[in-house]
Amino acid sequence: MGQITVKPLGYALGAEVQGVDMRAPLAAEDRKAINAAWLKHCVLVFPGQEALTPEQQIAFAGQFGELDQHASQPPATLHPGHPEILVLTNRQVQGKPSGTRNSGRNWHTDLSYTERPAKGALLLCREKPPVGGDTMFANLTLAYETLTPRIQALIEDLEAVHDASLIKGIEQRDPAIVAEMRNRNPPVAHPLVRVHPETGRKALLIGQRIRGILGLSDEEGAALLNLLNAHAIAPEFVYRHRWSLGDVLMWDNRCTMHVALADFDQSQPRVMHRCSLQGERVTGRILRNPSIADRETLIQAVAAVA
Numbered sequence: 240m241g242q243i244t245v246k247p248l249g250y251a252l253g254a255e256v257q258g259v260d261m262r263a264p265l266a267a268e269d270r271k272a273i274n275a276a277w278l279k280h281c282v283l284v285f286p287g288q289e290a291l292t293p294e295q296q297i298a299f300a301g302q303f304g305e306l307d308q309h310a311s312q313p314p315a316t317l318h319p320g321h322p323e324i325l326v327l328t329n330r331q332v333q334g335k336p337s338g339t340r341n342s343g344r345n346w347h348t349d350l351s352y353t354e355r356p357a358k359g360a361l362l363l364c365r366e367k368p369p370v371g372g373d374t375m376f377a378n379l380t381l382a383y384e385t386l387t388p389r390i391q392a393l394i395e396d397l398e399a400v401h402d403a404s405l406i407k408g409i410e411q412r413d414p415a416i417v418a419e420m421r422n423r424n425p426p427v428a429h430p431l432v433r434v435h436p437e438t439g440r441k442a443l444l445i446g447q448r449i450r451g452i453l454g455l456s457d458e459e460g461a462a463l464l465n466l467l468n469a470h471a472i473a474p475e476f477v478y479r480h481r482w483s484l485g486d487v488l489m490w491d492n493r494c495t496m497h498v499a500l501a502d503f504d505q506s507q508p509r510v511m512h513r514c515s516l517q518g519e520r521v522t523g524r525i526l527r528n529p530s531i532a533d534r535e536t537l538i539q540a541v542a543a544v545a
């Protein structure tokens with residue numbers, strides 16, 4: 240293959256990569272170049288990959304981290320024979336509405352409702368509606384770095400409670416599967432600020448699947464989260480991807496959040512194949528007793544009036 244080229248698509252994040260043959264193992268220097276571009280631009284777009292087979296997508300993704308076997312996902316959402324591929328589809332599956340037809344509809348960082356959020360993902364567009372079905376990504380490193388030092392100091396040691404129950408549209412999914420998912424994923428506390436293991440830069444870990452902030456009252460927590468989320472999704476920090484068939488997007492989940500927009504005719508098929516990279520480390524703390532958050536809030540409130 241020829242020279243790899245990287246063309247930025249936005250100032251904050253997003254870049255298009257050309258000159259990569261995703262079907263073959265990468266030469267060491269090409270892998271390095273792609274990884275460097277990934278760290279710099281957070282979201283890479285590899286266009287024209289419609290001929291990529293599931294095996295080739297899996298093999299390519301595996302060069303950038305440990306693949307998730309998706310044990311946390313309902314089996315019906317996985318590619319038959321390839322559990323490394325999660326199928327996001329609004330087509331019916333086994334005669335039933337698909338469990339992934341409305342995935343990703345609020346701002347999130349993948350698997351933040353587990354102790355070990357994902358490292359990243361590679362999403363291949365197999366079918367798309369004629370218009371819409373876009374995905375937006377926000378750069379949470381830039382968002383952190385552009386907060387004023389006083390707000391940075393305020394959030395430095397705070398932990399947010401992430402909760403799978405807050406996945407938008409979860410109530411429309413199969414109740415038995417949702418109950419199991421909730422059981423498997425009790426609320427988990429993560430620092431609001433985390434350090435990227437490769438760049439060493441600090442990034443926010445925020446989004447719309449957060450129930451509150453430990454040690455703050457509900458009102459304080461909601462106000463602070465609103466402030467951080469509104470700041471992070473300012474257009475300056477967001478890249479909006481308009482999909483073409485065969486695009487592969489590879490995002491760094493350690494410093495971004497994203498949202499899949501429902502801005503399309505739902506009668507038109509939208510089918511995406513996703514390989515997920517496992518997080519490198521545990522950053523969360525499971526709150527086995529969900530009332531811990533309430534108790535700490537209560538203690539704080541009592542202290543405030545005492």
Ligand SMILES: O=C(O)CCC(=O)C(=O)O
Pocket residue numbers: 327342343344349360362373374497498499500511513
């Ligand atoms: O369907 C999309 O565009 C993205 C869905 C999503 O949130 C994900 O794959 O993690």
Ligand SMILES: [Fe+2]
Pocket residue numbers: 343347348349497
């Ligand atoms: Fe996602």
